[in-house]
Amino acid sequence: MKAVVLNDINKDVEIQTCINPDILNSGEAIVKLLYAALNHRDVWIQKGKYASIKLPVILGSDGCGEVVEINDISCSHFLSKKVIINPGMNWGPNATFQSKEFSILGMPTDGTFAEFVKVQTKYLYEKPEHLTDLEAAAIPLAGVTAYRALFTQGNCSNGQRILVTGIGGGVALWAMQLAIANGNDVWVTSGDDEKIEQAIALGAKGGVNYNNEKWWEELQKQNLFFDIIIESACGKNFEKLIDLCNPAAKIVLYGGTLGDIEKLIPAKIFWKQISIIGSTMGSDIDFKNMMQFINDKKVKPFIKHVYNLNDAQKAMDLMNNGNQFGKIILKIEE
Ligand SMILES: NC(=O)c1ccc[n+]([C@@H]2O[C@H](COP(=O)([O-])OP(=O)(O)OC[C@H]3O[C@@H](n4cnc5c(N)ncnc54)[C@H](OP(=O)(O)O)[C@@H]3O)[C@@H](O)[C@H]2O)c1
CATH class of the missing domain: 3.40.50.720 (NAD(P)-binding Rossmann-like Domain)
Structure with a gap:
């Protein structure tokens, strides 16, 4: 699959052919991504200004795509559905602060700037009906x-x-x-x-x-x-x-x-x-409540900047320069 890989600190990201995620453990799914969104986190990682950086990595915490494979009978309704992914993993039992195991999709685990991503089914949410795939990709981390x-x-x-x-x-x-x-x-x-x-x-x-x-x-x-x-x-x-x-x-x-x-x-x-x-990101409950709020109030994110996956570094540069207004989106398919 095609993916945006950061191989080294302070180097441009590279478009590479990577091995598709395949073997699914119980409770996992593969999402074929349609759109992904940047966060300042991606730029901090590229600049080496982030804790415990492990490279190489496929960057990206946010995405909207279609579930193409799933190993979880209780979540089989997600198969072939459009979803977004909660990138905040292992928040833990206390809603007031995250556990020591808390991690974010897109470093250390491979993220959404790719054609496919493997995630746990408990982090899948159906795409809000009132949003396009592109708009939905803007939700997760920043939302x-x-x-x-x-x-x-x-x-x-x-x-x-x-x-x-x-x-x-x-x-x-x-x-x-x-x-x-x-x-x-x-x-x-x-x-x-x-x-x-x-x-x-x-x-x-x-x-x-x-x-x-x-x-x-x-x-x-x-x-x-x-x-x-x-x-x-x-x-x-x-x-x-x-x-x-x-x-x-x-x-x-x-x-x-x-x-x-x-x-x-x-x-x-x-x-x-x-x-x-x-305040840091959000618990599983925050994510669920946010999705409810966005669905109830029909909130539509404003999107101005959309880049092709091949232009991922240009998108990173835009965020680094601070010239953007709102979310910067990557279109995964050409
Ligand atoms: N704790 C968390 O969970 C969490 C989650 C997400 C982000 N963050 C952090 O929050 C920050 C923003 O993240 P982001 O992804 O939204 O980044 P972003 O899209 O790159 O936004 C950064 C914004 O900072 C603003 N800024 C620059 N100088 C400023 C100043 N003097 N006063 C007020 N605002 C100023 C700019 O706004 P204008 O263009 O309008 O000037 C710029 O657009 C980053 O440091 C990121 O690491 C933390």
């Missing part, structure tokens, strides 16, 4: 990360005002779309005015460019303070988020793209009773 950050960790209820930072990001755009579908008023930040306009076109109430000097004052001047802030950048701007919090607000952070938080003033945090909460 569940956004869902957990917003609802499980953020305890978001409608009526609360939400700020999502760096709206160009795949998870950020999901967080915005889920919150809007939940009836929340959502504001965004971005380094690109055009992305803010795109977010507004999708239902955001407004946004500010974090490259503007004193960008946070633009929100404060409009008396805009937030109940939940969904954040993944950190770095020097993080302390400004505290100034944008309503009393008892939550800042849910799932990434640190810009590195360490430079400064925090304790009094501002305890006086306003602010919670800063970490």
Whole structure:
């Protein structure tokens, strides 16, 4: 089969012919992939900035495809069905945090940037009917990360005002779309005015460019303070988020793209009773609840960037440069 393989750190990915996954243990299935989606994780792995990297590997955590083989009588209804895959494996028994065995599809196990992938049947979910194969591929990793950050960790209820930072990001755009579908008023930040306009076109109430000097004052001047802030950048701007919090607000952070938080003033945090909460991907329950939410509310991810599998490195470069808006998709079949 054709697959996108990372053979070495800081090297381009290569399109290679690999052996098809074949022998199925009980409880396993083979999915013929139609579309896969990138996550920043794939770029971190390529740059060697990820824990316990094992190479070579077929990258990719997200995908939508058709089940072509299955060794699990209780899941035989999936055969020939279109599915997406929960890439968060072995979360474990505690919904509040993942087990030590937790791993993510697409390193160390071979992932979805390939014609076929072998997965355990318990991670299969039927593709939502209201979505195309391409749209469904955008769901798994970013969708569940956004869902957990917003609802499980953020305890978001409608009526609360939400700020999502760096709206160009795949998870950020999901967080915005889920919150809007939940009836929340959502504001965004971005380094690109055009992305803010795109977010507004999708239902955001407004946004500010974090490259503007004193960008946070633009929100404060409009008396805009937030109940939940969904954040993944950190770095020097993080302390400004505290100034944008309503009393008892939550800042849910799932990434640190810009590195360490430079400064925090304790009094501002305890006086306003602010919670800063970490969030990572999602439990099996989060994934199930996310799928229910997407199906109930008919949420449709916005997709702008689609590449052929052969152009996987171009897709990786786009994500690395940060010029994307939302998910970047790979079309598996030519
Ligand atoms: N903990 C988890 O489970 C988990 C899951 C998924 C992702 N992550 C992490 O979360 C981060 C985002 O992941 P992703 O896949 O969504 O990546 P992505 O699509 O590459 O998004 C990164 C985004 O960061 C934004 N950004 C850059 N500088 C910023 C700044 N100064 N302030 C605010 N935002 C800024 C950019 O938004 P603009 O283009 O709008 O400027 C950019 O689009 C990555 O670090 C990733 O490793 C963690």
